Amino acid sequence: MPELPEVETTARGIAPHIVGRRIRQLLLRRQDLRWPIPPELTEQLAGQELLAVERRAKFLRLHVSSGAALVHLGMSGSLRLVDEAEPARLHDHWDLLLVPDGERPARLRYHDPRRFGALLWEPAGSCHALLAHLGPEPFDACFDGAWLRRAAQGRRLAIQALLMDGRVVVGVGNIYAAEALFRAGIRPDRSAGRISASRLQRLSDVVRELLSEAIAMGGTTLRDFVQPGGAPGYFVQTLAVYGRAQGACIRPGCEGVVQRKVIGQRSSYFCPRCQH
DNA sequence: ACGGCCTCCTGACGGC
């Protein structure tokens, strides 16, 4: 579910409420997320000051002095700030309890019906194995047309699948891959190695542009994503092709009809008139 | 090495 803009929205939403505060304890209701929550996390976090919130790819790092709690939202995860007294709902798997400061909510609550998300521990000075081989952030200077060209060189797989490969660029999931390819005029099922350097340059530009716009709008809510304060993301109103199979292409004057096609076991959407 | 396929899990929705 959450792609880079939703995770970034989450990071920006929670940071002002939790950074600089002291953690009372980690309250676990279920430990069997995608991976078991490591037992040492409870002791590592208790009593520590929360120093910073950082996003890397689709992970959040909640830093304390001895390391960081890594949070991944999977397909259906979300974090919300709730008041001390707010009763837990079904699928609220853990709470980070903060020392109350009188006005701000004292719980950071993780909700994840499908449990594809994760809560892991990364000791200070190390990099967790899941993050060790990731490619650049889309906003890194090294992510450009030349980088994409190198990644695409000789590859037969669909460009949509390449864009979603975290070793190529992080944070781009199914929605934003489809939307970026629409903006760039590239069919999602085109072989990555058969796309010109100039079109890949355009693609890297639109990926950044698209993600920036989505972040500015608080991300995309399709079913259950909520910003940490509880509001949905509004970028859904801006989606051009995702989820719009059989709908009319939004480009003025285009009479194309949006098609759905399964690429790499995921649904992709495109306008056959605009994308080649 | 590459690319395709399966898997984890719950819930929503459409058709009969």
Place this chain on the structure above:
DNA sequence: TGCCGTCAGGAGGCCG
């Protein structure tokens, strides 16, 4: 009403 199939924003792991 209920049952069943299909689909869902991620991504590691396995197999040929």
